[in-house]
Each structure stands twice: as C-alpha cells, then as structure tokens.
Amino acid sequence: MKTSRIKRIAINTGGGDAPGLNAVIRAVTIAALNRGWEVLGIRDGLNGIFLPHLYPDGGVVPLTRERVRGITHLGGTILGTTNKGNPLKHPTQRKDGTWYEKDRSDEVVRAFKTMKIDALVAIGGDGSLTIAHALAEKGLRVVGVPKTIDNDLDKTVVTFGFDTAVSFATACIDRLHSTAESHQRVMVVEVMGRYAGWIALNSGVSSSADVILIPEIPYDLQKVAEKIKEREKEGSKFTIIVVAEGAKPKGGTASVVSKELGRAERLGGVGERVANEIQQLTGKETRCVVLGHLLRGGTPTTFDRLVSLRFGAAAVRALEQGKSNVMVALDPPTVRYVPLEQVTGRMKAVPLDCDTILSARDLGISFGD
Numbered sequence: 152m153k154t155s156r157i158k159r160i161a162i163n164t165g166g167g168d169a170p171g172l173n174a175v176i177r178a179v180t181i182a183a184l185n186r187g188w189e190v191l192g193i194r195d196g197l198n199g200i201f202l203p204h205l206y207p208d209g210g211v212v213p214l215t216r217e218r219v220r221g222i223t224h225l226g227g228t229i230l231g232t233t234n235k236g237n238p239l240k241h242p243t244q245r246k247d248g249t250w251y252e253k254d255r256s257d258e259v260v261r262a263f264k265t266m267k268i269d270a271l272v273a274i275g276g277d278g279s280l281t282i283a284h285a286l287a288e289k290g291l292r293v294v295g296v297p298k299t300i301d302n303d304l305d306k307t308v309v310t311f312g313f314d315t316a317v318s319f320a321t322a323c324i325d326r327l328h329s330t331a332e333s334h335q336r337v338m339v340v341e342v343m344g345r346y347a348g349w350i351a352l353n354s355g356v357s358s359s360a361d362v363i364l365i366p367e368i369p370y371d372l373q374k375v376a377e378k379i380k381e382r383e384k385e386g387s388k389f390t391i392i393v394v395a396e397g398a399k400p401k402g403g404t405a406s407v408v409s410k411e412l413g414r415a416e417r418l419g420g421v422g423e424r425v426a427n428e429i430q431q432l433t434g435k436e437t438r439c440v441v442l443g444h445l446l447r448g449g450t451p452t453t454f455d456r457l458v459s460l461r462f463g464a465a466a467v468r469a470l471e472q473g474k475s476n477v478m479v480a481l482d483p484p485t486v487r488y489v490p491l492e493q494v495t496g497r498m499k500a501v502p503l504d505c506d507t508i509l510s511a512r513d514l515g516i517s518f519g520d
C-alpha cells in the first residue's frame with residue numbers, strides 16, 4: 152500500500168450520467184481541499200487527460216470551492232462524461248485500413264505522472280471502474296465510487312442515481328394508469344436496465360404495474376396475453392406492462408440497436424416489440440412509452456444526494472488512509488471499502504428469490520414466465 156503524502160488529486164466521471172454525480176464531485180473537492188490537497192477535474196471521462204489535443208482550452212480543470220458551490224442538487228456532471236474513449240479499448244486503425252481495440256492505459260498512467268497527480272477518484276459504473284482498476288494495477292493510486300441508475304454493480308447495497316431513476320419511473324407509471332384506464336388500453340413502459348431489471352422491478356411494484364419483464368426472467372408473451380385476458384374477465388379493461396430495455400423473450404435475445412467499436416452495444420426497441428405482439432395476441436389497443444434518458448436526468452432525491460456526498464467524502468478518507476484499488480460501497484448503516492477486483496467484470500442481477508420478486512408474485516404481478 153502506498154502511503155506517500157498526497158498533494159494533488161483528480162476526479163473523473165465516466166459512462167452514462169446519473170443524478171448525484173455533482174454531489175460526489177462537490178464532496179470529494181471540499182473534503183480534499185480541507186486537507187490542503189489540490190483538486191483537478193478531468194473532462195469527459197478520461198478523455199481530458201488521455202486525448203488532450205481535443206481540449207485546446209484544457210482537458211483538466213482546477214476544482215475550487217467556488218466551482219463546486221451550489222451543485223449538489225444538479226443532475227448531470229459539471230465535468231462531462233462519455234461512453235466512448237475507453238483507453239483499454241481505444242479504436243485504432245491498422246495500416247490496411249481495418250480497425251481494432253488497442254490498450255493505451257500506459258499512456259494514461261504516464262499522463263498522470265507528468266501532471267504530478269498523486270491519486271484519482273474515479274466515479275463510474277462497471278466500465279469506468281474496470282478502467283480504474285487497470286490504472287491502479289499499473290501503480291496509480293485509485294479509489295472508485297459506484298454510479299449507475301441501473302444499480303447493477305456488485306458489492307454495494309446500492310449505487311447512487313438508482314433511487315432518483317426509480318422515483319421518476321414510478322411517478323410516470325402512476326400517470327399512465329389513468330390514461331390506460333380511460334382508454335381501456337394496454338400501456339407498455341420501457342425503462343433502462345441493460346443487464347439487470349432493478350429499475351423495472353422496483354418502479355413496477357411501487358406503481359402497481361400488472362406485468363414486469365426483466366432481463367433475469369425471459370418472457371413468454373402468451374403468458375402476458377393470458378394475464379391481460381384474465382384481467383378483462385375480472386373487469387379490469389386496461390393493463391400496465393413495465394419492461395426493462397434488456398428484457399428478452401424465452402430462447403431469444405435482447406433488442407440491440409447498434410454495436411460500435413470501443414463501446415458497449417446500444418439497446419432499445421423491446422417496448423415496441425412487446426406492444427406490437429401483445430396487440431396481435433389480445434386484439435387490444437396497445438401503446439408504448441419509452442422513458443429512456445429521462446431516467447438519467449433531474450435533481451437527485453434526498454437519498455441519492457446523501458449517499459453521493461457520503462461516498463465522495465469516504466473516497467477522500469480512503470486516500471488519506473493510504474487505500475488504493477478499492478471502491479466505496481454502501482453497507483448500511485455505514486460505508487466500507489471493497490477491492491476493485493471483487494467488483495469489476497461482474498454484475499448484480501436481481502436474485503430470482505429476492506423478497507421483492509416474491510412479494511410481486513404474491514400481489515399478482517406477472518413476470519411473463
């Protein structure tokens with residue numbers, strides 16, 4: 152463990168944005184400044200330090216008390232973020248014109264040394280924390296902070312951003328109930344959740360949805376159609392279906408929009424797919440609403456603000472204690488530090504026997520299985 156005195160740290164935000172990023176940035180900055188450390192913010196993931204030629208006005212910016220004042224409640228990230236620019240898989244062209252993904256992490260570590268940055272607080276999901284882990288393995292002092300609205304990071308009870316996304320999705324589905332009932336329609340609501348159905352599950356149960364389709368439980372739309380017909384017989388002429396973007400039919404695959412070199416595949420379209428098939432199977436008018444990026448915006452809930460501020464301050468305490476290659480994790484009533492190698496490359500799926508799934512089934516909610 153390296154315990155040399157810290158003089159200058161950097162913060163970066165990578166991957167999809169999530170409500171609470173600015174609160175983490177503020178907490179890290181103030182806690183570090185209070186220890187007499189200098190704080191720099193890297194723009195757009197690691198691009199600001201890795202690809203400096205893209206930033207003629209500076210890819211790395213000083214973070215002062217003034218710069219982080221009044222940002223706790225703001226969505227997005229004042230540093231910018233990106234889903235491209237992964238230095239471990241940098242799209243590079245061969246002489247023959249073909250492309251491949253090149254590991255350029257050594258250059259990133261060198262750039263940190265050149266700028267005399269002693270440590271990095273890396274705020275991100277699995278992709279960004281995998282990069283952070285690789286940099287830590289190469290000798291950079293790194294503490295990770297778990298971010299993603301999808302809540303699919305392992306070893307932390309929750310990631311910040313999730314509570315805000317679930318709260319907003321719940322409010323949206325509440326609004327769809329009255330229009331679905333008035334028009335006697337089936338409404339399909341597509342929410343984010345690539346590999347894990349946490350947002351769909353928690354918002355669906357909270358808003359009394361009738362059907363919830365998640366990646367962990369491949370669906371059979373015949374079963375969903377039966378559920379809709381059962382409801383009709385009982386006098387409920389409308390149905391609300393919540394579907395996670397990564398949900399897939401039994402024996403089928405998730406709906407992929409595109410796959411580009413150097414970034415994760417883009418998902419989308421499952422809501423429309425489900426709506427079309429349900430209309431055909433039931434003869435009922437079926438409409439689809441995609442909440443998508445609306446779930447990533449807006450002011451963080453009190454829960455997310457508090458967790459973000461606690462994560463940020465805890466990351467600075469970890470650096471002060473000489474820790475590196477770890478992630479701050481929520482383990483109520485406290486936070487703890489988990490080795491990054493125990494977090495990256497895994498995924499926290501919804502356990503099929505968790506009490507929320509069991510309770511949903513007890514409440515008569517169908518998972519299309």
Ligand code: F6P
Nearest residue numbers: 167234299300301343344345418
């Ligand atoms: O943050 C995770 C996530 O919200 C996923 O649910 C979704 O698939 C992805 O981000 C979308 O990312 P982008 O905006 O880069 O397409």
